[in-house]
Amino acid sequence: MSSTWFLFVVVAVVVLVALLVTGLLIARKRRISLDARREVEEKPKGGSYAASGGIALAPGGTAEAPEVQHPVEDRPEVDGQPAVGDDAAVPRDSAQRTVRDVKLPEEPAEAPAVEEIEPATGRIERLRGRLSKSRSVFGTSLLGLLGAGDLDEDSWQDVEDTLLMADLGAATTNQIVERLRDELSRRAVRSPAEAREVLHEVLTAQLSTDGERAVRALPHVVDGKKQPAVVLVAGVNGTGKTTTTGKLARVLVAQDKTVLLGAADTFRAAAADQLQTWAERVGAEVVRGKEGADPAAVAFDAVKRGVDTGVDAVLVDTAGRLHTKTGLMDELGKVKRVVEKQAKVDEVLLVLDATTGQNGLMQARVFAEVIDVTGIVLTKLDGTAKGGIVFQVQKELGVPVKLVGLGEGPDDLAPFEPGAFVDALLG
Numbered sequence: 470m471s472s473t474w475f476l477f478v479v480v481a482v483v484v485l486v487a488l489l490v491t492g493l494l495i496a497r498k499r500r501i502s503l504d505a506r507r508e509v510e511e512k513p514k515g516g517s518y519a520a521s522g523g524i525a526l527a528p529g530g531t532a533e534a535p536e537v538q539h540p541v542e543d544r545p546e547v548d549g550q551p552a553v554g555d556d557a558a559v560p561r562d563s564a565q566r567t568v569r570d571v572k573l574p575e576e577p578a579e580a581p582a583v584e585e586i587e588p589a590t591g592r593i594e595r596l597r598g599r600l601s602k603s604r605s606v607f608g609t610s611l612l613g614l615l616g617a618g619d620l621d622e623d624s625w626q627d628v629e630d631t632l633l634m635a636d637l638g639a640a641t642t643n644q645i646v647e648r649l650r651d652e653l654s655r656r657a658v659r660s661p662a663e664a665r666e667v668l669h670e671v672l673t674a675q676l677s678t679d680g681e682r683a684v685r686a687l688p689h690v691v692d693g694k695k696q697p698a699v700v701l702v703a704g705v706n707g708t709g710k711t712t713t714t715g716k717l718a719r720v721l722v723a724q725d726k727t728v729l730l731g732a733a734d735t736f737r738a739a740a741a742d743q744l745q746t747w748a749e750r751v752g753a754e755v756v757r758g759k760e761g762a763d764p765a766a767v768a769f770d771a772v773k774r775g776v777d778t779g780v781d782a783v784l785v786d787t788a789g790r791l792h793t794k795t796g797l798m799d800e801l802g803k804v805k806r807v808v809e810k811q812a813k814v815d816e817v818l819l820v821l822d823a824t825t826g827q828n829g830l831m832q833a834r835v836f837a838e839v840i841d842v843t844g845i846v847l848t849k850l851d852g853t854a855k856g857g858i859v860f861q862v863q864k865e866l867g868v869p870v871k872l873v874g875l876g877e878g879p880d881d882l883a884p885f886e887p888g889a890f891v892d893a894l895l896g
């Protein structure tokens with residue numbers, strides 16, 4: 470009986486163990502197959518990347534990104550650009566690099582180059598081509614008429630018209646025609662060469678004047694002390710005052726004279742800058758005031774500075790005054806009076822634009838009433854066929870033409886010499 474019970478118990482235990490093992494195996498098998506299916510189901514379509522973690526979010530607003538020490542700091546040769554290895558060190562989604570100020574090496578300030586200046590002697594000959602417009606009137610027209618031999622009244626009328634059109638004015642034209650008639654018949658002129666000689670003589674004589682043509686721009690001694698020459702440059706806007714002042718400074722510097730420029734044209738904003746540029750080109754000092762400052766005060770300061778520093782000449786560029794504005798014209802008189810508290814004004818150059826013809830003459834008259842003009846500068850003779858204005862303006866003012874402007878170039882200013890001028894006109 471006991472052995473039967475023992476056998477029964479063993480069989481029961483074996484069955485129980487078998488059942489237990491089978492149950493466990495079945496349960497495990499089920500779980501594996503389930504998980505595998507889910508894995509297949511959850512796999513995203515299209516082969517895209519499935520992130521393993523979520524995106525870190527932070528509240529917006531003022532939170533500042535931590536400063537990143539970028540390796541570029543240590544590698545100046547990459548010049549701030551990403552280079553190989555940068556991404557490895559700084560992940561893409563780390564804070565962006567900020568713009569950094571990089572100190573560039575300073576460029577050495579360029580000293581303004583002082584230019585070489587053409588000698589002034591013989592300039593009118595060298596610039597004679599610039600008078601080509603006026604030359605065609607005098608050279609081609611007049612010589613054509615006079616060189617043709619005996620002139621009838623119609624031909625003399627043509628000579629007269631030609632001179633009038635060249636802006637010689639009625640009085641000067643009459644005098645010239647009369648002289649030409651006399652000389653041509655007295656000398657029994659037959660050839661064009663003889664006609665040219667007579668014309669040259671008559672025109673040159675018309676240009677002669679008792680006035681001194683030298684520009685008074687050299688220093689002198691007062692009470693044993695060197696005093697700079699003081700030159701005022703006056704004229705209507707745009708006639709070429711500033712340009713002439715600059716050109717004249719070059720002429721002086723080329724002769725080893727020291728020059729100071731006074732920018733008393735305080736009306737036109739760019740005038741002082743323009744003068745400063747001229748000064749820098751020749752290495753001269755400039756005295757300038759604020760825009761709109763009293764021109765007389767600037768002129769005074771310039772002359773004072775010139776006296777104190779012992780320069781050879783002070784050239785004062787005055788404002789472009791319209792001759793119709795009497796107040797402004799009076800101011801020019803004031804500039805002169807104020808300057809003369811410092812030093813005598815040696816030269817008042819009136820700049821006239823030759824292309825304005827008769828209008829230029831009207832300006833000259835008004836200026837001469839306000840200020841004692843001592844010399845005339847006739848500019849832009851290169852751009853006009855009316856070179857004859859030279860003849861009129863001298864007669865009108867009784868003041869010599871001292872300088873002529875024959876172009877915009879820095880050395881296109883020539884001393885006025887009647888013989889050379891007429892030569893250039895006749896070609």
Ligand SMILES: Nc1nc2c(ncn2[C@@H]2O[C@H](COP(=O)(O)OP(=O)(O)OP(=O)(O)O)[C@@H](O)[C@H]2O)c(=O)[nH]1
Pocket residue numbers: 704705706707708709710711712713734737740788789790848849850851852873874875876877881
């Ligand atoms: N062709 C030619 N142009 C000239 C001559 N002189 C001056 N100019 C030109 O004329 C213009 C006026 O010259 P500026 O010197 O500025 O005249 P400004 O009288 O000082 O003028 P404001 O300062 O306005 O009163 C510039 O373009 C010069 O280059 C000359 O002889 N020939």
